[in-house]
Amino acid sequence: MTKIFALKGKIQNYAWGGKQYIPNLLGITPENKPYAEYWLGAHVNAPSVVKSETGSVNLDTFLNNNLEESLGTKVANQFGRLPFLFKVLDVNDMLSIQVHPTKAEAEKGFKRENELGIPLTAPHRNYKDDNHKPEIMVALSEFWLLHGFLTEDKLRKVLNSVPEFTEFLPVFDTEGYLGLYRTVMEQTEEETNRILKPLVDRILPLYKKGELSKSDPAYWAAKAIYTSDDEAIDKGIYSIYFFNIVKVEKGEAVFQDAGIPHAYLEGQNMELMANSDNVLRGGLTPKHVDVPELLKHVTFEATVPNILKGEAQSDGLERIYKSPAPDFELSQIKLSNNDVYTSTSSSAQILMVLEGGVELSEEKENVISLSKGKSALILASCKYVITAKSSAIIFKATAPEV
Known part of the structure; x- marks a missing residue:
């Protein structure tokens, strides 16, 4: 039996994607639309296509026809499917603030939403499948991302030095990361606008004049506002200030486990993850944000980013x-x-x-x-x-x- 096959992935045209990188990589003529991700895997939402002697067939179907021989006995028994999803990403605009559930929580959430009769394609659906989604990325260019909460001293410095945030200091002192994040995420739209509007008015002119560096949260906050069509100010701005801003050089990697809040900001990467599309969002997105569900899954502790060299x-x-x-x-x-x-x-x-x-x-x-x-x-x-x-x-x- 032949054991090597040509494989063709699926392009995802999400709004945050770039226009050139993925078409250039794949050797196709770009149309006037964003090319955000190129998926290689057997996820039912966008399975790759295997080219075999008998014609072309979707990878999930191809593997299921002979699971044990295709995956090997141990992996077939342990996972019952191809356990990973492989992607190329081109991040032009920021992705949503997000966190991924553990395997146990994904199973519970998927079952619960199925029992409620929420269609898999419903925009307010939180769980698209029953799997966790740990992920690792290797930068293909200079790459920027948000990754986990700042350490206490760094976060306290932010709350002290950004005038609009000083009112949150007592909350952080008494209720820690959870209390702080819950406070800002549960704000009304009016409250968020009241606090963040003066901040936006200060940083947007600096961004437009090119006076902010990418290591400064003000750069990404201003970019998010500048590229948004929404009149309401996105609560994701808080996360930009509260999380680590990480710069990863080409060839370096970052791993993100369940519970670590994160967002990709800019650049290209190879990303490998568990075979899942479960994302709980916390802002910087027009998609569904379920604050109570998000707060159930975030790890509320400091994260010191670990950049992997391989x-x-x-x-x-x-x-x-x-x-x-x-x-x-x-x-x-x-x-x-x-x-x-x-x-x-x-x-x-x-x-x-x-x-x-x-x-x-x-x-x-x-x-x-x-x-x-x-x-x-x-x-x-x-x-x-x-x-x-x-x-x-x-x-x-x-x-x-x-």
Whole structure:
């Protein structure tokens, strides 16, 4: 049985996406619309397409036809499906402030909303599936994001130094992170506008004149206001000031587990996550924001961002970005002309070529040529070889060996 296949993903045209990066990567002519994400996986909302001898078939259907042989016995028994979703992201405008539920909470929330008869496509639906959504990203450019609450001393400094926020100091002193965040998230629209309007009036002229740096929360707060069509001021502005602003360089990674509030701000990345689309939002979005549900899932403690460099492997070609998630493992393979990478898959893998061109072969048979923007599926227990035809960068998604 053939174990390597060409794979084609699905584009997602969310409003925050850029216009050029993903079309350039995929070699397609851009239309006048945003290209936010390119999905490689078997999620029912946008399954990739496998190209086989018998024609094209959706990846979820393809794997379900022979789950154990495709995924390997351990992964098939543990997850019952491809456990990860692989994406390329181009973040032009800020994503929503968000948090992801634990596996147990996702199962409960999904069951509850099903029993209430809320359609999966309903805009007020919180849980699209029964899975958790830990995720890891590797920057493909300079990348900016919000990630977890500031440490107490840094947050107290923000509350002291931003005149509009000093009234929240007693709340933080007596009720901590939860009390502070609940206070601002439960404000009425009028209250939010009263507090934030003077802040916006101060920072927007500075933003327009290019006088704010990206390490300053005022830059991102002003950008959010400047690019919004909404007359009401978004409560997400508070999160920009209360969370860590993190700059990640190309090739560096950040892992985000359940409960860590976060938002992507700008740049391109490869993202690998559990096979889920569960997002609880806290602002900077026209989509549904359910404050009580959000507050149930946020980890209300300080986060010190951990930027991962990845672990170089003994072959000198692969760098693995390890995380605590049992669902996935992400690695980067860098090849020079004529370099040869060999591996044996313990479970299903997806490859995505970011630069250059390679040949993928299964024990020197069944050769697939992969150029920039192309991807492939490798099934479990496959001994394969990647040969570089030029300098190449490949990202590989798999389930970690158990």
